[in-house]
Amino acid sequence: MLYQKELDGGRVHFPKGFLADTDENKQQALYLARFIEQHRDAIRENKKGMIQVHAPEKADYHDDYVTSAAFCVNACLRPDPAGLFTSAAARRQQ
Numbered sequence: 001m002l003y004q005k006e007l008d009g010g011r012v013h014f015p016k017g018f019l020a021d022t023d024e025n026k027q028q029a030l031y032l033a034r035f036i037e038q039h040r041d042a043i044r045e046n047k048k049g050m051i052q053v054h055a056p057e058k059a060d061y062h063d064d065y066v067t068s069a070a071f072c073v074n075a076c077l078r079p080d081p082a083g084l085f086t087s088a089a090a091r092r093q094q
Helices: 002-008 023-041 064-077 084-093
Strands: 043-047 050-054
Touching: 002 064, 023 064, 050 064
Parallel strands: none
Antiparallel strands: 043 050
């Protein structure tokens, strides 16, 4: 999995923490905690030769940060010849 390779290689960076001296930093610390929690709780399965990553099927478990970060890494490292991401974004704007 490309995203896992980039994480393991130390090429994906995120803050280790924020000083909680301002309301904005407290909010950023909350986002960071969710980011780390979602990565820690994500389930990786191999189905029909494809890797699928998803959140546990329990209340209040999400995989939004994992999915977004993986899409970001993929978009940066691989071209999108079919225009899949571009066409999906265009449909949302309509």
